Amino acid sequence: MDDCIFCKIIKGEIPSITVYEDDDVKAFLDISQATKGHTLLVPKKHVQDIFAYDDALAQKVLTKIPMVAQAIKDSDPKILGLNIVNNNGEVAYQSVFHSHIHFIPRYGKDDGFSMAFSDNSAKYDQDALNQTAAAIKAQFN
Numbered sequence: 001m002d003d004c005i006f007c008k009i010i011k012g013e014i015p016s017i018t019v020y021e022d023d024d025v026k027a028f029l030d031i032s033q034a035t036k037g038h039t040l041l042v043p044k045k046h047v048q049d050i051f052a053y054d055d056a057l058a059q060k061v062l063t064k065i066p067m068v069a070q071a072i073k074d075s076d077p078k079i080l081g082l083n084i085v086n087n088n089g090e091v092a093y094q095s096v097f098h099s100h101i102h103f104i105p106r107y108g109k110d111d112g113f114s115m116a117f118s119d120n121s122a123k124y125d126q127d128a129l130n131q132t133a134a135a136i137k138a139q140f141n
């Protein structure tokens, strides 16, 4: 895609610091470095988000997640954990609309990165949860 920053990175038109590359994916350091070693894994094929993957693309891209995670973890003994984040849609904080997976190494509670999961369990009774689950389950046919 012509005006896509990650397609330009893949084509070498914009510089990047690459840590892994094969026929199907490229992994490079995120320019913002939320924490040291923050890496992005992108499919070489331009797809906007996770909803654009078919099984073949998922096989080519998503199966590489553990390998990239392991390489990052093994690169620095100070890394204690890793957040793997994939934003889909502006409302979900996606700002570059070429699908990518963030690997954010964690060094401790005060390493500059945080995520919060609100506890809304009191808002949903068993009926509401069952209805929600039924709506999702119905999509797998």
Ligand code: AMP
Residues within 6 Å of the ligand: 005, 014, 016, 029, 030, 031, 032, 033, 087, 093, 094, 095, 096, 097
């Ligand atoms: P997201 O908000 O999930 O779409 O994440 C987009 C990410 O792309 C951000 O973390 C940016 O720092 C990163 N980014 C944008 N431009 C570049 C670039 N030229 N090289 C590396 N990372 C970039």
Ligand code: ZN
Residues within 6 Å of the ligand: 001, 004, 005, 006, 007, 008, 045, 046, 047, 097, 098
């Ligand atoms: Zn692209």
